[in-house]
Amino acid sequence: MKAPVAIVGSGPVGAALAHELTRRGFEVDLYERGSAYPYPHRQPFEVRVLRRSPEPLYRTPAGVTGLSQSGDYPVPLTTELDAVEGGSGVRWEAITLRQPPKEFALRTLYGYGADWPLSYDDLEPWYGRAERLLAVSGTDADNPFAPPRSTPYPLPHFELSWDDRILQERLAGARIHLHSTPQARTRQPVQGRPACANFGACGVCPIGARYAPQHHLRAALATGRLRVHLESAVRRVLFDRSGRARGVGVRSVHGGPDREQPAAAVVVAGGAIESARLLLLSAGGAHPDGPGNRSGHLGRNLVFHSLWIGRMRFREALYPGRFGGWTGQCQQFSDPPRRGRHGGVKLELSSRRAWATFEPVQVWEPPGRFLDRAASAEELVRELEPGLRWRPVVFQAEARAGPGKSVTLGAERDRFGDPLAHVHHELDDFDRETWRYCRELLSRLRRGAGARAAELAPLERYYSGFHHMGTCRMARSEEEGVTDASGRIHGTSNLYVAGGACFPGSGTVNPTLTMIALALRTATILAERVAGDRRSGTGAAPGR
Amino acid sequence: MQVTRRSLLGGAIAGAGVAAGTVLVRGVPSPEGLRRMARRAASPELPEADPGPLEPPTLAALLAVARALVGDAAQEPRYAELFRSRAETLRGYRQVYRRFVERLAESSTGPDESLAGLQALPPERLRSAVTRLAPPGRLTRLALGLSGSERALFRRYVVLETLELYRATDAWPALGYGSWPGQPRGLEAYRRPPEGVEAPP
Numbered sequence: 108m109k110a111p112v113a114i115v116g117s118g119p120v121g122a123a124l125a126h127e128l129t130r131r132g133f134e135v136d137l138y139e140r141g142s143a144y145p146y147p148h149r150q151p152f153e154v155r156v157l158r159r160s161p162e163p164l165y166r167t168p169a170g171v172t173g174l175s176q177s178g179d180y181p182v183p184l185t186t187e188l189d190a191v192e193g194g195s196g197v198r199w200e201a202i203t204l205r206q207p208p209k210e211f212a213l214r215t216l217y218g219y220g221a222d223w224p225l226s227y228d229d230l231e232p233w234y235g236r237a238e239r240l241l242a243v244s245g246t247d248a249d250n251p252f253a254p255p256r257s258t259p260y261p262l263p264h265f266e267l268s269w270d271d272r273i274l275q276e277r278l279a280g281a282r283i284h285l286h287s288t289p290q291a292r293t294r295q296p297v298q299g300r301p302a303c304a305n306f307g308a309c310g311v312c313p314i315g316a317r318y319a320p321q322h323h324l325r326a327a328l329a330t331g332r333l334r335v336h337l338e339s340a341v342r343r344v345l346f347d348r349s350g351r352a353r354g355v356g357v358r359s360v361h362g363g364p365d366r367e368q369p370a371a372a373v374v375v376a377g378g379a380i381e382s383a384r385l386l387l388l389s390a391g392g393a394h395p396d397g398p399g400n401r402s403g404h405l406g407r408n409l410v411f412h413s414l415w416i417g418r419m420r421f422r423e424a425l426y427p428g429r430f431g432g433w434t435g436q437c438q439q440f441s442d443p444p445r446r447g448r449h450g451g452v453k454l455e456l457s458s459r460r461a462w463a464t465f466e467p468v469q470v471w472e473p474p475g476r477f478l479d480r481a482a483s484a485e486e487l488v489r490e491l492e493p494g495l496r497w498r499p500v501v502f503q504a505e506a507r508a509g510p511g512k513s514v515t516l517g518a519e520r521d522r523f524g525d526p527l528a529h530v531h532h533e534l535d536d537f538d539r540e541t542w543r544y545c546r547e548l549l550s551r552l553r554r555g556a557g558a559r560a561a562e563l564a565p566l567e568r569y570y571s572g573f574h575h576m577g578t579c580r581m582a583r584s585e586e587e588g589v590t591d592a593s594g595r596i597h598g599t600s601n602l603y604v605a606g607g608a609c610f611p612g613s614g615t616v617n618p619t620l621t622m623i624a625l626a627l628r629t630a631t632i633l634a635e636r637v638a639g640d641r642r643s644g645t646g647a648a649p650g651r
Numbered sequence: 652m653q654v655t656r657r658s659l660l661g662g663a664i665a666g667a668g669v670a671a672g673t674v675l676v677r678g679v680p681s682p683e684g685l686r687r688m689a690r691r692a693a694s695p696e697l698p699e700a701d702p703g704p705l706e707p708p709t710l711a712a713l714l715a716v717a718r719a720l721v722g723d724a725a726q727e728p729r730y731a732e733l734f735r736s737r738a739e740t741l742r743g744y745r746q747v748y749r750r751f752v753e754r755l756a757e758s759s760t761g762p763d764e765s766l767a768g769l770q771a772l773p774p775e776r777l778r779s780a781v782t783r784l785a786p787p788g789r790l791t792r793l794a795l796g797l798s799g800s801e802r803a804l805f806r807r808y809v810v811l812e813t814l815e816l817y818r819a820t821d822a823w824p825a826l827g828y829g830s831w832p833g834q835p836r837g838l839e840a841y842r843r844p845p846e847g848v849e850a851p852p
Contacts, residue, residue, distance in 0.1 A: 156833040157729060158736050159816050268841045273851065294838070305841060307832030423851040426828060429841035479789040482782045482810075484721040484817050488825045491818065495826065 109641065111136045111334075112633070113355050113370035115341045115385065116377035118194025119619055120606040120626045122320030122327075123240060124374055127630035129332040133637070136368060137324075137333060140171055140340045140360055141191035146321035148197065152306075152313035164311075165191045170522030171340060171360045174380065178511060178533035179567060180411070187573045188378065192337055195378070195573055196320040198310040201291040202433060203243045204616035205234050205254045207441055210451075210505075213612055217447040219537075220507055221408075221611040224583045224592040231257060233624035238289075240623060241318045242297045245289025252284070252438040262294045265303075270425040271435035274456055274498070274556055278437075281555025285456055288436045291318035291619075298322070307431030317432070342525060343389045344373055344602060350393030352602040358523060371637050372601040374594075374629065375579075379409065379608040383514040383578035384528040386589075386596075386604075399579065399589035399596035406515050408508040408580045408588075409530070410613040411571035413450075413538055417500045417549045419558035424495035440548060441505075441615040449540035450505030451615040452548060456498065500552060502545040502563075503572060505615045507537045514578050534566065542566045574618050576607035594629040601637070605629050695796045695803045697743025705738045705745060708766040712752040715770040717813050719777040724821040733816050744808065751805045755784055785810045 111134035114121050125135050142165055145151060151164045172190045176183070189195045208227035213220035235258035238245075246264035247253035264287045267275060275285040292303045293316045303316035315322065327333040336357065343356040345367060354369040375382045383406040390397040397405050437454040481487040506512075517529030546563055553561035582588025585597035588611065594603045605626045607618045614621075705713075713734045717725035724730070738745040752766055759780035760768030769777060785806035786795075795803035823831035827845050830836050844850055 152833075156819075158732055159812070159819060160736060160741070162741055265838070266842055269844050269850075272842075303838065304835035305838055306835055421851075424827070424848070425851075426845050426848065428832070429828065429836065429845070431832065431836075478811055478814055478818065479792060480787055481814055482720075482787045483778060484724065484814070484822070484825070487814055487818055488822055491822055491826060 109134065110354075110369045110371040112637065113138065113341075113368060113373045115355065115373070115375045116194060116381070116606075117141075117192050117320060117324065117335065117337075118189075118376065118378065118606075119196040119199070119318075119320050120376040120622050121194070121374075122196070122323045123237075123623050123626045124376060124605060124630050125327045125333050126240070126323040127627055128634060129327040129330045131630075131634045133332065133634060135327070135333045136336060136370065138336045138339045138341045138355065138357060138368075139190075139192055139194075140338065141165060141167055141189070141194075142338055144192045144197050144321065146193070146319055146325070147313055147315035148311045148319065149313045151197075152308060152311040155311050156306075156308045167191075168360050168522070173519065173521065174528040174530055175517040175519050176530045176532070178531045180530075180532040180571070181568060182570055184380070184530055187571065187575070188380065192324070192335070193320040196318070199573070199619065200433070200617070201309065201317045201619075202617040203238065203241060203245070203289050203291045203620040204438075204453075205256070206614045206616050206618075206621050207252070207254055207438070209442055210612065210614040219447045221580065221582065221587065223611050224581050224588075227254060229592075230621070230624055230628070231255070233628045234620065236627050237620050237623035240323070240627070241291040241620070242293055242300065243289050243291050243620070244294035246287060250284075250286040250438065252286075252441065260289065262297060265290065265292065265294055265430070265432060265434055267434045268427075268430045270427050270429075270498070271456065273425065274435065277557055278552070278555045281551065283437065283552065283555050284439050285435045285437050288433045288455075290432050292316050292432050303432070305431050307428070309431045340521075340523070341377075341385060342523060344375070344385065344398065346389075346392050346394065346398075348393065350398075350598065351600050360522075362522075371640070372603065372633055374603040374605050374633070375608075376605040376626070378606060379575040379578045380514050380528050380530060382604055382606065382608040383409075384516065384526075386579065387516050388525055394598070398599050398602055399585065401598060402586050404580065404582075404587070404589050406578050407513050408577040408611075409512040409514055409532065409575070410506045410508050410577040410610070411512075411532060412574040412613050413502075413504040413506050413534070413541060414570040414572045415502045415504065415542060415545050415564045415566075415568070416570075417502060417545070417561060417563040419498050419500060419549075419553055419556060420493075420560040421496045421498065421556075421558050425498060426495055427498055438615070443544065445544070449537060449544045450507065450613075452505070452541065452545055453503040453615045454548070454552075455501035455503060456552075498556075498558075500549060502548065503615065503617070504538075504541045504545060506541075506613045507535070508577055508580075508612070509535050509537070511535055512577075534569070538569075539566060542569075572617070574607065574613065576610040576613055576618060579604040579608040580611045581609045582611065593632040594625065595632075601633075601640075603629055603633060689793060694807055695799075697741070697804070697808065698746050700743050700746035702739055702741055703745050705735060705748060709749055709752050710734055712756070712766045712769045713748060713809070715772070715777060716752075716755070716781055716809070719772075719774040719781060720810065720813050721817040721821065722774075724817060727821070729820065730813070730816065733812065737812075747801075747804050747808050750801060751784075751809050754801075754805070755780055758784055781810060 114137045117139035154160045167190045211223040214222045244262040245260040296302045309317045338360045341355045345354045347353045352373045356365050358365045387397045435456045441451040511533040516526040519527045579589040581590045596602045606622050717730045820831045
């Protein structure tokens with residue numbers, strides 16, 4: 108039997124890789140530390156939404172996951188990593204935007220950051236395929252800032268909500284363009300997924316209308332060519348003397364001995380933090396500093412999006428939150444005049460976030476002040492009523508890599524004795540200037556929308572949006588990065604990284620669609636290379 | 652036991668005493684240490700006690716409390732399910748529920764201390780009793796939490812979670828929304844104004 112391709116991680120990227128490779132006839136072993144997760148998410152929906160229960164939706168044995176962190180990032184990063192079948196794809200927001208073309212060449216155009224080793228035009232066909240894979244609902248008809256496309260969206264868009272339309276009309280007078288949001292929710296039934304019914308609890312969509320990786324893992328399993336190894340921690344990528352990956356070292360999260368799993372190629376798709384950690388742990392032999400790390404880039408160049416939440420208060424009730432996903436956003440400020448001094452910003456004037464004004468707390472956290480003050484339903488409703496007039500605005504800002512942002516191996520260890528990741532993240536002058544730009548934008552929005560008041564989160568209250576990127580960034584050469592444009596690690600012939608870890612910069616848009624587009628491209632190139640190796644007899648047999 | 656302003660003040664003083672004692676023994680905590688202490692006080696840990704089924708009188712008493720807090724909405728099965736599922740699946744809840752209704756009965760139904768007596772109370776009287784036993788207010792909750800009073804548990808895990816369920820569901824229609832998130836609301840209504848609402852100029 109020919110050695111399979113090994114994929115580490117079962118999130119959206121791992122699932123897309125597995126689906127594409129099995130579709131092409133490859134045997135695939137996929138490894139995931141976490142356990143199974145129900146799909147569609149009916150049972151998690153009942154737990155979280157119907158019972159409001161704080162019970163965990165999944166469990167991982169103690170000491171399997173974890174990390175340490177330093178710097179000024181105010182959120183425990185452990186809450187942003189999901190060790191479960193489907194990874195963070197089990198609860199993502201499903202916003203699927205293409206990265207604007209200029210963001211592939213920031214160094215050339217603006218003198219900061221790093222250029223991607225491929226252009227938007229190179230990736231454009233893959234964006235189309237990624238949109239079809241996820242069944243994206245969208246339109247560019249109302250968005251003059253959307254990148255060019257060669258294929259239509261697979262599904263019609265979600266129209267703006269009533270309250271978004273009111274803001275759209277007002278903001279148009281101030282020359283601010285609010286438009287619809289492409290998203291991996293089903294506007295119509297497709298691929299065995301029902302149409303979105305607007306439950307409004309998208310993090311645990313009970314019917315599979317919001318895309319989850321399990322959809323394609325199930326399809327890949329049905330081919331008989333995919334084996335999903337749940338509760339299996341990949342501790343090392345294993346190499347032969349020449350530096351070629353010969354497989355992975357795996358151990359059950361419940362203990363027992365390591366086992367060597369041979370592979371014709373290995374794709375690490377464990378997210379920007381864990382992917383860097385695994386590669387650093389795999390140092391030795393032909394890769395003494397870790398694969399692709401001859402120039403020391405592995406783990407460096409970490410970037411998060413900086414999300415600052417603002418809000419505007421209106422005189423009249425707008426009844427936000429009647430659509431579960433997002434409808435309104437604005438890409439007008441993605442490419443600001445002073446770009447380089449600060450980053451571009453995408454605005455989310457979303458009803459979805461407005462729902463969060465009613466949802467500032469969750470029962471597994473200390474309840475908020477309005478609950479604290481209330482002694483009855485009547486009092487509670489009185490406390491909630493002002494929320495009808497507030498509309499949050501999320502500023503999703505581009506960030507820049509720098510010396511204050513990195514992933515290394517830390518001093519703490521997991522249950523197998525391996526060092527856990529240590530993440531250092533601190534805001535720099537670029538971020539501070541970007542926050543000031545967000546403040547200007549909010550002021551402009553307030554005037555344009557006729558809001559009575561507006562406020563923005565302080566600089567230090569930023570949030571990544573779970574968008575972790577850059578630790579294995581792609582570059583034309585090993586001097587500049589870790590992987591090449593195909594995701595293959597420089598200095599190796601069959602070891603790849605897929606996902607946000609490969610991004611040379613954060614850009615301004617939600618990263619998942621770009622991650623999937625790159626993953627499909629990587630799978631195709633990898634398939635051709637492995638097939639070529641097998642034809643020429645250089646394809647690694649297990650153990651060679 | 653009757654819960655009075657005096658006993659509440661006692662709780663607050665005890666809480667302040669605990670905080671002062673901590674400072675004396677361990678020195679002035681760091682800002683992060685203070686935040687941790689406040690978080691723990693605001694959301695005290697549940698006791699280490701096995702989950703299990705609720706006795707029918709306890710559940711009935713809890714539902715009477717829910718009715719006193721949120722009115723007729725408490726007749727929706729989700730309120731019973733809230734109490735039942737937590738008691739059966741999560742450590743500590745059953746014990747807190749039992750203690751809560753016992754204490755409430757002691758303080759509000761007189762010498763017979765009967766749970767059935769709670770259900771017979773007019774909702775307003777029962778609500779007053781709940782408010783006395785588990786009073787609202789963040790500072791009060793912090794003080795009770797710092798003092799280690801079980802009344803902090805009652806407020807956090809009985810009263811607030813009941814109100815939280817109401818907030819996430821039945822409060823939406825009460826605010827003018829036709830439905831609440833978690834119900835299939837379709838893809839038409841969200842594009843129109845809510846029933847009876849006119850578009851602002």
